[in-house]
Amino acid sequence: MSSLKVPASVPDPYEDAEQLKKAFKGWGTNEELIIQILAHRNARQRKLIRDSYAAAYGEDLLKDLDSELTSDFQRVVLLWTLSPAERDAYLVNEATKRLTASNWGIMEIACTRSSDDLFKARQAYHAPYKKSLEEDVAYHTVGDFRKLLVPLITAFRYEGDEVNMTLARKGSKYLHEKISDKAYHDEEIIRIISTRSKAQLSATFNHYHDHHGHEIIKDLEADDDDEYLKLLRAAIECLKPREHFEKVLRLAIKKLGTDEWDLTRVVATRAEVDMERIKEEYHRRNSVTLDRAIAGDTSGDYEKMLLALIGHGDA
Amino acid sequence: MSSLKVPASVPDPYEDAEQLKKAFKGWGTNEELIIQILAHRNARQRKLIRDSYAAAYGEDLLKDLDSELTSDFQRVVLLWTLSPAERDAYLVNEATKRLTASNWGIMEIACTRSSDDLFKARQAYHAPYKKSLEEDVAYHTVGDFRKLLVPLITAFRYEGDEVNMTLARKGSKYLHEKISDKAYHDEEIIRIISTRSKAQLSATFNHYHDHHGHEIIKDLEADDDDEYLKLLRAAIECLKPREHFEKVLRLAIKKLGTDEWDLTRVVATRAEVDMERIKEEYHRRNSVTLDRAIAGDTSGDYEKMLLALIGHGDA
Numbered sequence: 001m002s003s004l005k006v007p008a009s010v011p012d013p014y015e016d017a018e019q020l021k022k023a024f025k026g027w028g029t030n031e032e033l034i035i036q037i038l039a040h041r042n043a044r045q046r047k048l049i050r051d052s053y054a055a056a057y058g059e060d061l062l063k064d065l066d067s068e069l070t071s072d073f074q075r076v077v078l079l080w081t082l083s084p085a086e087r088d089a090y091l092v093n094e095a096t097k098r099l100t101a102s103n104w105g106i107m108e109i110a111c112t113r114s115s116d117d118l119f120k121a122r123q124a125y126h127a128p129y130k131k132s133l134e135e136d137v138a139y140h141t142v143g144d145f146r147k148l149l150v151p152l153i154t155a156f157r158y159e160g161d162e163v164n165m166t167l168a169r170k171g172s173k174y175l176h177e178k179i180s181d182k183a184y185h186d187e188e189i190i191r192i193i194s195t196r197s198k199a200q201l202s203a204t205f206n207h208y209h210d211h212h213g214h215e216i217i218k219d220l221e222a223d224d225d226d227e228y229l230k231l232l233r234a235a236i237e238c239l240k241p242r243e244h245f246e247k248v249l250r251l252a253i254k255k256l257g258t259d260e261w262d263l264t265r266v267v268a269t270r271a272e273v274d275m276e277r278i279k280e281e282y283h284r285r286n287s288v289t290l291d292r293a294i295a296g297d298t299s300g301d302y303e304k305m306l307l308a309l310i311g312h313g314d315a
Numbered sequence: 316m317s318s319l320k321v322p323a324s325v326p327d328p329y330e331d332a333e334q335l336k337k338a339f340k341g342w343g344t345n346e347e348l349i350i351q352i353l354a355h356r357n358a359r360q361r362k363l364i365r366d367s368y369a370a371a372y373g374e375d376l377l378k379d380l381d382s383e384l385t386s387d388f389q390r391v392v393l394l395w396t397l398s399p400a401e402r403d404a405y406l407v408n409e410a411t412k413r414l415t416a417s418n419w420g421i422m423e424i425a426c427t428r429s430s431d432d433l434f435k436a437r438q439a440y441h442a443p444y445k446k447s448l449e450e451d452v453a454y455h456t457v458g459d460f461r462k463l464l465v466p467l468i469t470a471f472r473y474e475g476d477e478v479n480m481t482l483a484r485k486g487s488k489y490l491h492e493k494i495s496d497k498a499y500h501d502e503e504i505i506r507i508i509s510t511r512s513k514a515q516l517s518a519t520f521n522h523y524h525d526h527h528g529h530e531i532i533k534d535l536e537a538d539d540d541d542e543y544l545k546l547l548r549a550a551i552e553c554l555k556p557r558e559h560f561e562k563v564l565r566l567a568i569k570k571l572g573t574d575e576w577d578l579t580r581v582v583a584t585r586a587e588v589d590m591e592r593i594k595e596e597y598h599r600r601n602s603v604t605l606d607r608a609i610a611g612d613t614s615g616d617y618e619k620m621l622l623a624l625i626g627h628g629d630a
Contacts, residue, residue, distance in 0.1 A: 119434065119471075122471045123471070126473050126474070126475070130473060130475055130477050131473050131512070132470070132471055132472050132473045132510060132512070133471075134466075134469075134470065134471070134510055135472075135473065135510035135511060135512075138466075138506045138509075138510050139506070139510070146502075146506075150466065151449075151453075151465065151469070154449075154466070154469035154470070154471070155447070155449065155469070156434075156437045156438070156447055156448075156449070156469070157447050157450075158441050158445060158446050158447045158450065159441070160441070160445055162445050187461075191453045191454070191461075194453075195447060195449050195450040195453050195454070196450060197446070197447070197450075
């Protein structure tokens, strides 16, 4: 469930584009107006605003936002204004660059998007980067990380509900053997996790839990300094995206000095997907609402933009 | 260039469906009529005929073809009648089954289809098989074959013409080092071949040829009993699909006892794509036309269907 609040009557996109153009002019930028418009338009509407802006002024709205805004506010507005597929392509590209490298970021997109959405990100990658997404992921990762991340990011998982219980039992038994032997890097583990449908994986992990008395996640907590193992665990945890994103938000806000990078990414990528559920989960787990936690940890236009996206206040 | 001959005036699909229904009735099947209709309709038209057949008779045309026809003729008609994406999905599925297992078949589809067509095959896989295509490929292949085939079949290559010459030089140098060391199974070789765009790969292999005096293919001919090496070579040769398919046809026809499996697959999958070019290449390479070679090696309705698909005679 989306947390986005769109006004009952949305202005014509040319009108929105004109207002944005005005917001950039004169005595400093009018950030309030930018938030008022962009934080309250859905993906289709934002696309129309960008098209109208280009048609009316011969300029790219994203470039103007980039040059008018700064810091965390700039990042959240830019990420948000992109279409979901462009945004995911952008985030993966960023995650493959040396200074912003993040196996975690690649894994998160691979494991929490629907099959179609993940494929759309791969399609959206070609035009701006003149390469394929998996080409950059494979080039910029090494060893076991590559072996795990490339199949995850290139998967087009079956999304039906059918579960093969024989296969679930076999998978669970196999995983347990390998984990007992600490053979975490076994290629069959990667095969199972990167190719099976999410329904099949859930059945497999439930069987694991029922038969071995622990969740598979717990059995993978052997060594908390092993970055590969952390990533593998997270790939499994992402089967429950709501809980995954709650955790990312919790850790981002709890940090000494908020992790704006994580906070921005989760809010910009989930606002239009399942932010209402993530908020419920956050409240349940932390006894404080996400609105209050964000308000306590951020400030200024950045805070206002985040709060608007998570549905605080009116459109 | 397609070899398909479609009549100037194509009957209404309901009329075609009715004729096909008639062809199945009475004193044995009328194979001539089946060829006359199906071998002269393009993918869109065949789809309409299937839809019309289902609407008019409440039956599946493919099932009726399956029960009315036999042997090689049955196989070529069935494969041909499928849409290209369904057909590729079917062929990959078949190639992952124990009795019809074929790493070669998986590689051919992975390496000769456009990025979009390969993805469409993955989409078309979900509904009939209730799994993902890569799930079956990964499950049914082992070791180095899996390491090569899974990235190939899940690739969504960039298809622009841009070439990065620095990268081509680096790639060529790297490939030469590994090949000199007989490290054919090196994961970087697989990464380069499975992720780079075809334009980039051509530039890389041209650089290899220019700098080392041999084509990379020649340097990979070390050991002709090594099935993995053969597959790797073929994956490279598939960059030039016309030459690859000419070779498959040549070997299929030259065999003591034609290889109908290969012959059928190439004709059914390429008739609507580039069969005219493959025919030119075949003629150039074998000093006999493909029509004559096929007529000399096959017979009956199977021969007639193949010849119709490669554009022999009139629509």
